[in-house]
Amino acid sequence: MAKTYKIAVIPGDGTGPEVIREGRKVLSALADKYGFKIDFIEYDLGGERYLKTGETLPDTVLEELRTVDAIYLGAIGHPDVKPGILEQGILLKLRFSLDQYINLRPVKLYPGVWTPLKDKGPEDIDFVVVRENTEGLYCGSGGFLKKGTKDEVAVQESINTRKGVERCIRYAFEFTKKRNKRKTLTLCGKTNVLTYAFDLWERTFHEVGQEYPEIKREYAHVDATCMWMVKNPEWFDVIVTDNMFGDIITDLGAIIQGGMGIAAGGNINPDEGGVSMFEPIGGSAPKYTGKNVINPLAAICAGGMMLDYLGEKDAAESLERSVMKVTAEKLKSLSAGRMGYSTTEVGDLVVEFLE
Ligand code: IPM
Ligand code: MN
Numbered sequence: 522m523a524k525t526y527k528i529a530v531i532p533g534d535g536t537g538p539e540v541i542r543e544g545r546k547v548l549s550a551l552a553d554k555y556g557f558k559i560d561f562i563e564y565d566l567g568g569e570r571y572l573k574t575g576e577t578l579p580d581t582v583l584e585e586l587r588t589v590d591a592i593y594l595g596a597i598g599h600p601d602v603k604p605g606i607l608e609q610g611i612l613l614k615l616r617f618s619l620d621q622y623i624n625l626r627p628v629k630l631y632p633g634v635w636t637p638l639k640d641k642g643p644e645d646i647d648f649v650v651v652r653e654n655t656e657g658l659y660c661g662s663g664g665f666l667k668k669g670t671k672d673e674v675a676v677q678e679s680i681n682t683r684k685g686v687e688r689c690i691r692y693a694f695e696f697t698k699k700r701n702k703r704k705t706l707t708l709c710g711k712t713n714v715l716t717y718a719f720d721l722w723e724r725t726f727h728e729v730g731q732e733y734p735e736i737k738r739e740y741a742h743v744d745a746t747c748m749w750m751v752k753n754p755e756w757f758d759v760i761v762t763d764n765m766f767g768d769i770i771t772d773l774g775a776i777i778q779g780g781m782g783i784a785a786g787g788n789i790n791p792d793e794g795g796v797s798m799f800e801p802i803g804g805s806a807p808k809y810t811g812k813n814v815i816n817p818l819a820a821i822c823a824g825g826m827m828l829d830y831l832g833e834k835d836a837a838e839s840l841e842r843s844v845m846k847v848t849a850e851k852l853k854s855l856s857a858g859r860m861g862y863s864t865t866e867v868g869d870l871v872v873e874f875l876e
Pocket of ligand 1: 612
């Protein structure tokens with residue numbers, strides 16, 4: 522009997538539904554070709570539901586999400602909802618509640634894609650960022666004193682636990698070992714200033730690294746990492762870093778690989794029975810909503826990462842090859858409205874090129 526995957530789909534806000542529609546189209550086509558089945562279960566989480574009911578992520582929904590094979594997310598963020606409510610109430614709550622402690626973000630320039638980096642091509646831009654996804658400055662630890670007065674104090678603490686740091690670093694070493702590249706893992710930190718947090722990271726990095734003698738260990742401060750990502754991106758194979766730095770450097774990563782139209786990521790809980798979530802890393806792009814002009818490739822690539830994670834490696838590779846053909850032979854640009862094709866047509870092209 523064909524294997525069936527239960528996938529929760531959260532199209533979300535803005536252009537989320539449009540890009541997820543194309544992603545589902547590609548995933549369904551691959552399921553037919555490669556002999557597996559996908560049951561998609563849609564959830565209407567997002568800004569509209571919040572505005573109607575005041576709910577972000579109800580506990581009953583969260584409990585259902587714990588039982589699926591993976592979650593496929595479009596975008597969260599609504600122009601009529603105060604910034605922070607949906608991000609914290611849905612996206613971060615999912616990451617934390619499901620203990621998706623890895624945010625895996627490949628930075629790979631596909632053929633035919635324009636990069637703002639002069640004289641760099643697909644052979645130079647191909648690395649992966651392993652971002653810690655449940656700790657650091659994202660914990661919400663801190664508070665105000667004397668709020669609203671001239672003596673106001675705001676404290677925002679970065680929480681780094683040995684357990685949290687170690688499991689992230691260990692994942693990064695394992696990932697580097699499996700990846701067929703330079704076998705180099707770079708710790709991105711700020712040991713010269715954040716002398717507690719990154720002391721823990723650095724010690725853990727070298728301790729765990731002893732178990733991986735075949736992996737070369739490198740270190741770069743976060744500011745220097747930004748510089749090298751622009752100047753010599755070919756130096757990187759895998760980068761491991763904390764939540765905040767990972768957030769920042771992966772936007773830089775997205776732009777050197779061609780922009781938000783192509784950048785995908787996975788929020789991964791690698792543990793037994795863990796539920797992972799895959800998403801395009803760009804936002805809900807309200808100004809393009811409903812126009813059929815947004816680039817669905819990031820969502821499609823997130824679908825590819827999901828297939829890889831589910832163990833459908835051949836289907837995942839087929840998806841990536843097809844996306845590369847579309848970027849190399851068809852699209853004029855990856856930017857919304859300038860692709861030379863509509864959102865729907867780009868999805869159709871990816872399906873057409875599947876082997
Ligand atoms: C990301 C986003 C989120 C983050 C926001 C929306 C909370 O920027 O996925 O990178 O900071 O993690
Ligand atoms: Mn971000």
